[in-house]
Amino acid sequence: MAGEEKKTLQLLIILVSAVLVLSLISASATFFVVMSKISQPSKKVIVEKPELGPIKSLGEFIVNLSDPTETHYLRTEVVIELDYGSDEKLAAEVDKRQPQVKDIVISSLSSKTSIQLADPENKETLKQEIKDKINAILNRGQIAKVYFTTFAIQ
8 A cells, every 4th residue: 555655646746746847838938928029129110101292272162962851061172182293284284174173073062961971981982083083084194182171061
């Protein structure tokens, strides 16, 4: 009996020692992984943004919205950005086509409802729509962006 108890005790000591050694190894590995993540400073990636192209204000627009039940108005000022590096001919063409450009803006704005324009995603879609329609009539270049500098629905 004494021999069996001695073997069981030795086996128990070996198992406890193995568990302790594995625990120490695991704790050390975790410590080094955490410290390596903390000590490495995050590198800031600087992405160059494209230059801003020439800006042209199309002026203020007040339009009736196409709400079916109530009358709502939109008051907004629209500004367009021409492609960076575009030549003076594009700016002159936009000036020459000002009535067409304004008609596109008025048509696009007045085709929306106040509920549609309350959603920021729909505003972005409207900007893209205006941009695409204006670009379709231009021959000397393209506009890069459409901006609303004021936007009020009543």
